[in-house]
Amino acid sequence: MTGREPLLRMALRVEQDIFGVRQRGREVAAAVGLEHQDQIRVATALSEVARDLLRVVDGADVTFSLVEEVAGRPVLRIDLAPVRPLPDNRYEPQSGAVARLVDTLGLAGSEGDTVVRMSRRIPTAAAALTTARLAELRAELGNSAPASALDELATQNEQLIAALDEVRSQRDELSVLNAELEETNRGVLALYTQLSEELEETNRGVVALYAELDEKSAQLRAASESKSRFLANVSHELRAPVTAIIGLGRLLTDSASDPLTAEQAQQVDLIRDSAADLLSLVNDLLDLAKAESGRIEPEWAEVDLRALFGQLRGTLRALTLHSEVELLVEEPPAPAVLRSDEVLLAQVLRNLLHNAVKFTDRGEVRMRAERDADRWRIVVSDTGPGIPPELHERIFEEFYQVPGTSRRSGTGLGLPYARRLVTLLGGTLELTSAPGRGSTFTVDLPVGGV
Ligand code: ADP
Numbered sequence: 001m002t003g004r005e006p007l008l009r010m011a012l013r014v015e016q017d018i019f020g021v022r023q024r025g026r027e028v029a030a031a032v033g034l035e036h037q038d039q040i041r042v043a044t045a046l047s048e049v050a051r052d053l054l055r056v057v058d059g060a061d062v063t064f065s066l067v068e069e070v071a072g073r074p075v076l077r078i079d080l081a082p083v084r085p086l087p088d089n090r091y092e093p094q095s096g097a098v099a100r101l102v103d104t105l106g107l108a109g110s111e112g113d114t115v116v117r118m119s120r121r122i123p124t125a126a127a128a129l130t131t132a133r134l135a136e137l138r139a140e141l142g143n144s145a146p147a148s149a150l151d152e153l154a155t156q157n158e159q160l161i162a163a164l165d166e167v168r169s170q171r172d173e174l175s176v177l178n179a180e181l182e183e184t185n186r187g188v189l190a191l192y193t194q195l196s197e198e199l200e201e202t203n204r205g206v207v208a209l210y211a212e213l214d215e216k217s218a219q220l221r222a223a224s225e226s227k228s229r230f231l232a233n234v235s236h237e238l239r240a241p242v243t244a245i246i247g248l249g250r251l252l253t254d255s256a257s258d259p260l261t262a263e264q265a266q267q268v269d270l271i272r273d274s275a276a277d278l279l280s281l282v283n284d285l286l287d288l289a290k291a292e293s294g295r296i297e298p299e300w301a302e303v304d305l306r307a308l309f310g311q312l313r314g315t316l317r318a319l320t321l322h323s324e325v326e327l328l329v330e331e332p333p334a335p336a337v338l339r340s341d342e343v344l345l346a347q348v349l350r351n352l353l354h355n356a357v358k359f360t361d362r363g364e365v366r367m368r369a370e371r372d373a374d375r376w377r378i379v380v381s382d383t384g385p386g387i388p389p390e391l392h393e394r395i396f397e398e399f400y401q402v403p404g405t406s407r408r409s410g411t412g413l414g415l416p417y418a419r420r421l422v423t424l425l426g427g428t429l430e431l432t433s434a435p436g437r438g439s440t441f442t443v444d445l446p447v448g449g450v
Pocket of ligand 1: 357359382384387395400411414416439
């Protein structure tokens with residue numbers, strides 16, 4: 001490709017020529033491969049400059065050529081050589097928007113003369129214009145003749161410039177919007193950062209809290225273990241001397257021993273009763289400590305509930321012989337078997353029946369069993385004083401006794417122990433009761449054990 005030989009030359013002398021220049025400008029732009037939009041830009045810029053020059057210096061010679069830029073990219077160059085020198089050797093387009101339609105627009109020196117020169121870069125894809133193709137172009141451009149419609153062209157140009165200005169103002173609006181969006185984004189980002197910092201802070205707090213909680217529960221576990229150990233040791237140590245006191249008391253009141261005065265005998269009986277109470281407390285403590293430290297291992301076996309109920313009926317009947325309470329142990333529905341530890345289960349039920357009889361002055365104490373799918377429910381109910389709902393859980397705490405009931409001898413360890421055992425057997429022990437309505441303790445056990 002060579003830039004020496006121009007593609008086309010035209011003379012601009014009268015107003016009609018402006019239309020011709022515009023039209024040829026568009027044709028040349030199309031021929032060298034500029035896009036439609038760019039063709040219009042070039043043609044518009046050219047006709048505006050042509051109008052200026054016609055007015056100021058009565059015309060110009062217009063030359064279209066294809067030149068190579070320093071960077072190696074082809075450029076469409078249009079030189080307008082004024083027929084008379086420009087006043088003050090200056091050129092300023094009438095419309096400010098014109099210069100933006102092309103890449104460059106200004107004065108340039110061409111072969112000793114000053115020309116108005118505009119240029120527009122050609123996309124690289126269209127750059128492969130061979131010398132042969134250029135010659136072809138020249139021939140094509142030389143053949144076609146320009147048309148005319150001057151007034152229409154002027155309006156068209158104005159409209160076009162207005163449209164392009166509109167595009168520019170839209171672009172300005174867009175950049176304002178963009179700035180606002182950026183501002184908003186910065187705000188959101190700041191908020192987000194603040195939020196994540198707060199979240200991180202909260203998380204750190206929660207983590208610290210959990211660590212503290214873990215530490216506290218470890219301490220609690222350790223405390224509970226040492227309490228169980230302490231109870232087990234103390235109880236164990238106490239058992240021997242208390243048993244000895246009971247034995248000695250028995251010896252003192254034995255008919256083979258020296259006779260005691262009536263008062264002495266009464267005092268020895270008191271000592272023996274107190275020692276017996278102490279022994280039962282020690283035994284209860286020992287049982288509970290054993291259950292809590294996990295040293296009780298249930299011995300799983302088939303348990304016949306009917307046999308167990310019969311046995312309890314027999315041993316506990318004596319308790320109600322001289323009272324106004326009737327003990328009713330119902331026959332469980334057959335087949336009354338479950339997998340459990342008979343000794344532990346008997347201990348639990350004996351404890352519940354014992355309590356029921358102990359706290360009931362008149363009416364009945366009833367034990368019955370019912371099967372519900374894979375569970376056995378054993379219910380011990382009485383017509384006793386009942387327990388207020390707010391104490392339903394407290395009575396399962398160690399040493400707790402409902403106020404006003406402590407005179408009926410007891411340690412407050414029976415129920416916590418019973419609940420421990422039921423848990424070991426894979427079940428639950430619950431209470432339903434209200435003052436004046438009696439109490440109902442329900443042992444709920446899995447048929448198949450744990
Ligand atoms: P103890 O019977 O040795 O006092 P328990 O742990 O067995 O200890 O019972 C705790 C308390 O629950 C009792 O002191 C009593 O106040 C109350 N209680 C237990 N069973 C009944 C019952 N059937 N009716 C009324 N109160 C009861």
